[in-house]
Amino acid sequence: MSLFYVVPDDQLVPDLHPHLGAFRRGEHVFATGYLIGLLEAPCLTYLWRRARAGQAPVGTRVEVAHRAPAIPGDRLHVTARRTSTTGNRSVFAVTAHDQHGVLVADGHVTAQLVDTTTFRARLRHRATGRAA
Numbered sequence: 001m002s003l004f005y006v007v008p009d010d011q012l013v014p015d016l017h018p019h020l021g022a023f024r025r026g027e028h029v030f031a032t033g034y035l036i037g038l039l040e041a042p043c044l045t046y047l048w049r050r051a052r053a054g055q056a057p058v059g060t061r062v063e064v065a066h067r068a069p070a071i072p073g074d075r076l077h078v079t080a081r082r083t084s085t086t087g088n089r090s091v092f093a094v095t096a097h098d099q100h101g102v103l104v105a106d107g108h109v110t111a112q113l114v115d116t117t118t119f120r121a122r123l124r125h126r127a128t129g130r131a132a
Contacts, residue, residue, distance in 0.1 A: 001042035002079040009072040030070040035105055036062055039094040042080035043109045047090065055088075055113045064094070064107035075099040080109065088113040 011034040013026030023031070040059050047057035070076060077099075080092040089112040096104040 001046045001081075002077060003042050003045075005038055005076045005078060007070050007072050007074045007076065012072070027069070028071070030072075030074070030104075032064075032066045035066060035070075035096065036064055038076070038078055039064060039080070039096060039105060039107070040109050040111070042078055043090070043092045043094070043111050046080065046082065046092070047111055047113055051113050054116055056116050056119070057111050058114050058119070059109060059111045060089070061110035062107070064105050064109075066105050068098070068102050068104050070096075070098055070104050076104060083108075 007030045011031060012028045013031045014024050014028065016023045016026075016031040016033045018024055040062065044057045044059065051057065075098065076096045078094070078096045080094045082090050083093050084091045089110060092109045092111070093106075094109050095106045098104055
């Protein structure tokens, strides 16, 4: 799976958790937090296409090296290649390159298909436990 994405001017380091000073004072480059979501997107799309009724994909592990900065207007080409599958869990090798061929990030994303009824029941149980 692959996708193209143009870095917007509202997904920079100061935009990520703006209430936290560590980010607010950061450089005006594509934030790693947004980059991780972008790398996860083609993996989830792949799994959505294979999901049965009552299933949804969720990310469970991300191992990414952010290798070069990207700035607003950069066009990123993101690729995800499934490298292994065990049951409902898949591991993907992911990369992001900018329009100049510079490697912006690479790594691995693990995601799995979950039963939505079971997943939502666990969430409700957790929410109920916190409300008490």
